[in-house]
Amino acid sequence: MTSTFATIESPLGRIELTSDGEAITFLSIEGVEGSPHGRLQHGGRPGVPDKVIKQATKELGEYFAGKRKDFDVPVKLVGTPFQQAIWHELLAIPYGGHASYGELAARAGNPKAARAVGGAVGANPVPIIVPCHRILAGNSKLTGYSGGSGVSTKIQLLDIEGITYR
Numbered sequence: 001m002t003s004t005f006a007t008i009e010s011p012l013g014r015i016e017l018t019s020d021g022e023a024i025t026f027l028s029i030e031g032v033e034g035s036p037h038g039r040l041q042h043g044g045r046p047g048v049p050d051k052v053i054k055q056a057t058k059e060l061g062e063y064f065a066g067k068r069k070d071f072d073v074p075v076k077l078v079g080t081p082f083q084q085a086i087w088h089e090l091l092a093i094p095y096g097g098h099a100s101y102g103e104l105a106a107r108a109g110n111p112k113a114a115r116a117v118g119g120a121v122g123a124n125p126v127p128i129i130v131p132c133h134r135i136l137a138g139n140s141k142l143t144g145y146s147g148g149s150g151v152s153t154k155i156q157l158l159d160i161e162g163i164t165y166r
Helices: 051-064 081-091 101-107 114-122 151-161
Strands: 004-008 015-019 024-029
Touching (some): 015 051, 081 101, 101 114
Antiparallel strands (some): 015 024
């Protein structure tokens, strides 16, 4: 199956979406220059959106405008069984809610795997739609973020949803 991509503008900066024609397979958020995060795979070229990317673009616009709390666009998440289990748990965290790495580890059946959960969360190929930004430390403090400009991008997403953090 052929993949297609498109780069869109957002309040976070440019976002690049990749689709296999049936689902979104990758989403990257551009980081500020000099940031170790947020590189766009196709260098920010505009690309040509397919129907799935058009749907994702519409839904992301609604999310950023405060009009959407759940995404309907299909996603295809390719990773290890452990990563997929963690990403599935991320999808269960509601808009405006949050969880800790330890809670995710327990939900996935391995309560001592909080560090491995952090790796899986950081490897999420479709952030925002699969809401890895909703993960905080056990004491509700901010932790890292692998998209965009890192923690500052995470703060923007938490603020959109009204999620309290310390």
